[in-house]
Amino acid sequence: MGAIGHDGLAVPGKVDLAHEPAFRLGILEVEPSTRQLKSATRSETLEPRVMQVLVALFRFGDILTKDDLILRCWDGRVVGDDAINRVLSRIRHVAADIGHGSFSVETITKVGYRLHATEVAGEPAGKSHDQGSQSGRSRRNMMLAAGAAGAAVLVGLPLAWRSFGSKEYRQAEEFYQRALTLRGSASPEDNRQAIAYLREAVRIAPDHGAAWGGLAYSYRSALLGGEPDQAAGLEARLQESLRQADRHDPGNADAAIARRLQGHFFGRWETMEPVYRELASRFPRHPTGHYLLGSLLMDVGRWNEAVDALRIAKVRSALAPFPRYKLTVALWSAGRISDAEREIDDAMRWSVHSSIWQTKVKLLAMTGRTEAALAVLNDASGRPADTTEEHIRRWRLFLAAMSSRLVTDVDRAMEAIVSSARQIAAPVPEAFQCAMLGRTEPALAILEGCYLGIGEWADKRPADPTGNVAHPLFQPQAESLWTEPRFTRLLDGIGLERYWRAAGRKPDYRLA
Numbered sequence: 001m002g003a004i005g006h007d008g009l010a011v012p013g014k015v016d017l018a019h020e021p022a023f024r025l026g027i028l029e030v031e032p033s034t035r036q037l038k039s040a041t042r043s044e045t046l047e048p049r050v051m052q053v054l055v056a057l058f059r060f061g062d063i064l065t066k067d068d069l070i071l072r073c074w075d076g077r078v079v080g081d082d083a084i085n086r087v088l089s090r091i092r093h094v095a096a097d098i099g100h101g102s103f104s105v106e107t108i109t110k111v112g113y114r115l116h117a118t119e120v121a122g123e124p125a126g127k128s129h130d131q132g133s134q135s136g137r138s139r140r141n142m143m144l145a146a147g148a149a150g151a152a153v154l155v156g157l158p159l160a161w162r163s164f165g166s167k168e169y170r171q172a173e174e175f176y177q178r179a180l181t182l183r184g185s186a187s188p189e190d191n192r193q194a195i196a197y198l199r200e201a202v203r204i205a206p207d208h209g210a211a212w213g214g215l216a217y218s219y220r221s222a223l224l225g226g227e228p229d230q231a232a233g234l235e236a237r238l239q240e241s242l243r244q245a246d247r248h249d250p251g252n253a254d255a256a257i258a259r260r261l262q263g264h265f266f267g268r269w270e271t272m273e274p275v276y277r278e279l280a281s282r283f284p285r286h287p288t289g290h291y292l293l294g295s296l297l298m299d300v301g302r303w304n305e306a307v308d309a310l311r312i313a314k315v316r317s318a319l320a321p322f323p324r325y326k327l328t329v330a331l332w333s334a335g336r337i338s339d340a341e342r343e344i345d346d347a348m349r350w351s352v353h354s355s356i357w358q359t360k361v362k363l364l365a366m367t368g369r370t371e372a373a374l375a376v377l378n379d380a381s382g383r384p385a386d387t388t389e390e391h392i393r394r395w396r397l398f399l400a401a402m403s404s405r406l407v408t409d410v411d412r413a414m415e416a417i418v419s420s421a422r423q424i425a426a427p428v429p430e431a432f433q434c435a436m437l438g439r440t441e442p443a444l445a446i447l448e449g450c451y452l453g454i455g456e457w458a459d460k461r462p463a464d465p466t467g468n469v470a471h472p473l474f475q476p477q478a479e480s481l482w483t484e485p486r487f488t489r490l491l492d493g494i495g496l497e498r499y500w501r502a503a504g505r506k507p508d509y510r511l512a
Contacts, residue, residue, distance in 0.1 A: 015052040015059070015072050025058060026095075026102025026117045037098055044098050049073060050090045057091075057105065057115040065112035085385045088113065089189075096196035100203070101175055104193075110381060172205035179214055181320075188225050194218050202244070209249020216241035216258040217288075224263055253286040264466040265296045269499045272296060280309065287316035291323055298326060300499055301474035301507025303334035321353035328359055333475045334508065337367060354384040358429075361395065366436070366476055370403040394420055401437055410437050418442065426450045426462050432477040444486045447473075452493045470496060474509055482509055 020032035029038040035051045037044045052073040066084055070076060088105055095103050103117040179194040195218045201211035219238040245255035257279055265272040273296055279289030294309030310327040317323055324347040331340035347356045364373035377395050394416045401413035417434060421427035431446035449457025451468060481487045491497055500506055
């Protein structure tokens with residue numbers, strides 16, 4: 001009949017931890033009644049709601065929607081996306097930590113969530129309450145492994161021939177492929193998850209050279225991401241990964257790229273451009289060299305050249321959101337609006353990454369389609385998980401001002417934009433919203449503070465200025481600033497005028 005919900009009605013399938021039997025998930029024994037996770041060497045107690053969601057994902061199999069989770073774990077109460085996302089984030093952390101990557105939670109965009117567990121040698125991945133659910137999970141894992149092998153061919157990374165032999169190598173290969181799908185998100189959390197997957201891969205198969213190379217790349221990314229307290233330990237792990245990659249897969253692309261990456265290219269464009277060109281030439285089927293080259297060319301305002309590099313990066317990393325986002329921006333900024341629209345619409349069919357979503361809204365707003373932009377904004381099912389109601393409110397005010405151009409609407413939007421800018425670090429997007437509303441003075445003042453550390457917005461300059469990117473300065477949203485003497489002084493101040501002289505190339509906006 002089901003448990004009794006908060007409104008006194010029966011809730012079919014509600015997760016009642018006191019009566020849930022124990023089960024195995026990856027390398028873990030899960031005891032719902034005590035909220036315990038146990039591995040061979042560790043144990044951890046989960047919060048009640050986190051355990052309920054974990055049990056629901058396991059017990060009911062296949063895909064669960066947010067409504068399914070709310071019904072089974074929150075008694076059908078009204079809860080926000082943030083509450084669900086916090087619980088799922090906790091489960092993913094546990095999967096990477098005590099679970100050593102032996103299970104994961106997949107997000108099916110605009111649909112729901114699905115649990116994946118990897119079989120441990122000699123033991124099943126999990127024992128379900130019914131055989132149908134268990135066989136369904138096994139079929140999904142087989143399909144995931146098959147798809148992962150195809151993805152590796154697409155990316156052009158080597159597969160150890162033994163991956164198709166022993167069970168251990170097949171397991172290691174699955175972890176390796178899961179890590180590859182996380183590589184294009186630019187998220188520290190995703191990079192940590194990728195490291196957990198790769199460490200498990202090399203634990204299972206110590207001579208999996210491609211996984212060692214992937215570890216080297218991910219450790220380098222973590223070091224460049226800036227976690228000083230962990231730098232010493234990460235550097236030692238990086239060097240070990242490079243040695244193992246050289247031993248088991250000489251010439252591995254990830255390992256070679258990890259050796260060449262030297263930090264952010266901002267302010268060092270003339271130094272890093274030949275490095276990225278060499279990587280793209282040496283490893284033409286690997287996405288990273290093309291992606292870095294395309295990103296740098298965006299940063300120096302060379303949009304048409306950036307498009308060519310980013311197209312290759314997108315093909316080589318089809319599941320990564322950032323190459324698609326940057327390709328859309330490059331096409332739009334090069335004046336290829338129809339191509340940009342096709343690219344962003346294709347990306348939005350499977351991804352709700354905030355960069356993709358915001359680019360869609362900006363593209364519509366900047367091409368005179370504020371009603372269409374508002375429709376995207378109002379579609380709650382398509383919003384990124386980290387979008388707040390305050391964020392939506394500011395966007396609505398901005399779009400209303402863009403549409404009407406009435407002084408009262410512009411003033412109201414400006415008040416919200418400036419208020420937001422004062423609360424966050426490096427409010428560069430807010431500066432361009434000011435510019436799009438025709439308020440040049442505050443736009444330039446914010447940019448001078450963020451990039452040069454001068455004026456009333458000086459405290460908004462990042463502690464590490466290399467964290468800035470320059471490409472928004474050359475997007476259509478900045479066009480009203482290009483003829484301003486203060487804008488030219490800003491470009492000179494960050495070193496772009498020097499770069500253009502050294503390269504003998506002008507940015508596209510000066511060629512028009």
